[in-house]
Amino acid sequence: MRSPSSARRRAGAPASIAWGAALAAGVALATSVARYRQTIAREHERVARGGVLVTTSAGAIECADIGDGAAVLAIHGAGGGYDQALDALAPLAASHRLIAMSRFGYLGTPMPRDASPRAQADAHAALMDALGVGSASVVAASAGAPSAVQLALRHPQRVRALVLVVPALFAPRANGASAVRVPIDPRFALAVAALACDYSAWAAMRVAPDTMAAALFATARAVVTRASSAERARLHTMLRHLLPLCRRRAGIDNDTRIVLNLSREPLERIAVPTLVVGVRDDAYGLYDNARYTATHIPGARLMSFARGGHAWMGHHDALLREIAAFVAARA
Numbered sequence: 538m539r540s541p542s543s544a545r546r547r548a549g550a551p552a553s554i555a556w557g558a559a560l561a562a563g564v565a566l567a568t569s570v571a572r573y574r575q576t577i578a579r580e581h582e583r584v585a586r587g588g589v590l591v592t593t594s595a596g597a598i599e600c601a602d603i604g605d606g607a608a609v610l611a612i613h614g615a616g617g618g619y620d621q622a623l624d625a626l627a628p629l630a631a632s633h634r635l636i637a638m639s640r641f642g643y644l645g646t647p648m649p650r651d652a653s654p655r656a657q658a659d660a661h662a663a664l665m666d667a668l669g670v671g672s673a674s675v676v677a678a679s680a681g682a683p684s685a686v687q688l689a690l691r692h693p694q695r696v697r698a699l700v701l702v703v704p705a706l707f708a709p710r711a712n713g714a715s716a717v718r719v720p721i722d723p724r725f726a727l728a729v730a731a732l733a734c735d736y737s738a739w740a741a742m743r744v745a746p747d748t749m750a751a752a753l754f755a756t757a758r759a760v761v762t763r764a765s766s767a768e769r770a771r772l773h774t775m776l777r778h779l780l781p782l783c784r785r786r787a788g789i790d791n792d793t794r795i796v797l798n799l800s801r802e803p804l805e806r807i808a809v810p811t812l813v814v815g816v817r818d819d820a821y822g823l824y825d826n827a828r829y830t831a832t833h834i835p836g837a838r839l840m841s842f843a844r845g846g847h848a849w850m851g852h853h854d855a856l857l858r859e860i861a862a863f864v865a866a867r868a
Contacts, residue, residue, distance in 0.1 A: 573739050580780040584644050588619045588637075595656075595663035599645035600638040604630030607697075607868035608670045610661060611637040614679030614705070615792040616753075616779050618644040624774055626676060628857055633864065636673070638664055640681065642788030652791045658687035662695055674698040674864035679823075679847065680705045680792040683799070689807045698867040699811040700860055701830060703819055703847050707799040708829040717796045718822030720755060725820075728752035735782050742776055750776045755820035756846025764850045772848055804833040811837035812863050814856060819847045 588599045601619045609629055611622035622637035629635050640657055642648035649656065661684060665673060674697050677685030682704030689696045705717050719725070728749050731741035741749050750772045751758040761772060779785070811834045815827025824841075831839035840859060842852050849856055 569740065570736075573736055576739060577735055577781055580777075581784075584618065584620055584781070584784065587623070588639065588645060590645050591664060591667050593660065593663035593667040595660035596649060597645070597647060598638055598660060598664045598667075599643075600636055600664060600668075602634070602636050602668065603627075604633055604635045606633045607864070608634045608636060608665075608673035609864055610665065610670075610673040610675045611635060612661070612675065612677035612681035612685050613637070613640065613643070614677075614681050614703075615789055615796070616785060617678075617681070618785060618788075620644070620778050621775070622678075624771075624778060625678065625853075626857075626860070629861060629864070632861070633674075633868075634670075636664070636668065636670070640684065640788060642785070642791050644784050646788075648787040648791065654683035654687045654795060655691065657684035658691050661685075661688050662692045665695055671695070672697050674700070674867060676700040676702070676860060676864070677704070678702040680796050682706050683795060683802075686802055686804070686807070689809055689811075690802065693808055696809045698864050699807070699809050700814070700863060701811065701827070702814040702856070703816060703821075703823050703849065704813065704827055704830055705796040705799070705821070705823060706826050706830050707801045708826040709801075717799070717826075718820075720752070720820045722752065722820070724748055724758075725752045725755075732779070732782060735780060738782055739780060746773055746776060750848075751846075753779075754846060754848040756848050756850055757818060757820070757844075760818070760844055760846055760850050768850050768853060771853060772850065775848065804830060805835060807834045807837075810863075810867055812840060812859070813837055814840045814842075814849070814859075816842045816845045816847065816849055816852075818844050821847050823847065 588601045590597045590599050599619055601623055611626045613621040618639040619637040639646040641652040672695050675685050682701045689699050731737045747761050751761045813827050813831040815824040817824045831837040845852050
C-alpha cells in the first residue's frame with residue numbers, strides 16, 4: 538500500500554516541472570525583451586545622429602551630406618532611409634559630395650498628402666536647391682527608381698547622370714500586369730509577417746538572419762550562404778538597418794502601393810546618360826524591368842549579373858567601381 542506522502546510526492550512532480558518550465562520561459566522572455574530594448578535604443582540613436590533635417594520648399598527633408606566634389610544624390614529603396622543609401626554608397630564620398638536622403642515617410646522626413654513619385658522628384662530638386670546643388674549624378678535603388686526617373690523627366694537640368702540599380706519600374710508582362718513580382722516562397726510570407734513590429738522583426742533577425750535576409754532581399758538562400766564573409770556582413774547590415782521599422786512604416790506602405798501599381802513612363806524622353814543594373818535571379822522579377830528600362834532610355838547601358846538576387850550578392854565591389862567610373866566621367 539502506497540503511503541500518503543509518496544502519493545503526494547508523485548502528484549507534485551508534474552506541477553514542479555511545469556512551474557520550472559514556466560520560470561525558465563519567463564526568464565528567457567525577460568532576457569529577450571531586455572536585449573531587444575538595448576538594440577532598438579541603439580538603432581534609434583544611430584539614425585537620429587546620422588542625418589540632419591533640411592528646410593526646403595517641399596518641407597523638411599532628412600539627409601546626410603558627406604564628402605567633397607561633384608554631387609551624387611543617393612536615393613534609397615523600400616525599407617530604407619538615408620542610412621540605407623550610405624550603407625551602399627559611402628565609398629563614393631572619397632571623391633564626391635554624397636547626399637543621401639530619406640524619402641517621404643522614412644526616418645525624419647514626414648509623409649505629405651501627396652507622396653507620389655512625381656512629388657518625391659520635386660522634393661529631390663527642392664533638397665538640391667536648399668543645399669546649393671545645381672546638378673548631381675543620381676543613383677537610385679529598387680523602389681527609389683520611380684522618383685529618380687521622374688526627377689530626370691521633370692528636372693532634366695538637375696541630373697548629370699542617372700544610375701538605376703535593380704529598379705522597381707514598369708515592364709509589360711504577358712498577362713498585362715506590370716507589378717513587381719511577389720515571391721511565392723513561403724519563407725517570404727513569414728519574413729514579411731515578422732515585420733509586423735520592431736520586436737518580431739528583431740527576434741526573427743536573431744533567430745534566422747540568413748533566411749530573413751534571403752527572403753526580404755529576394756535572393757536565393759544558397760547565394761547568401763555561399764557568399765564571402767564581407768558580402769554576408771553587408772547583407773546582415775542591410776537587414777539590421779531595417780530597424781527601427783516604426784520610423785519607416787509610412788514610407789514602406791507608400792512604396793508598396795507605388796510598386797504594385799506601376800505604369801509606363803515616357804522613358805524615351807530621358808536625355809541624360811543612364812546606367813541600369815539588373816540581376817537575372819532577382820526573385821522580385823525585376824531583371825525584365827531593368828532590361829526594359831535600359832532598352833527604352835536612349836543610349837542607356839545595361840549592366841547584368843547572372844546571380845546575386847535583389848541585393849546583388851557577390852558583386853557589390855564591382856558595382857561600386859562601375860558607378861564611381863560612370864559618375865566621375867560625367868562630373
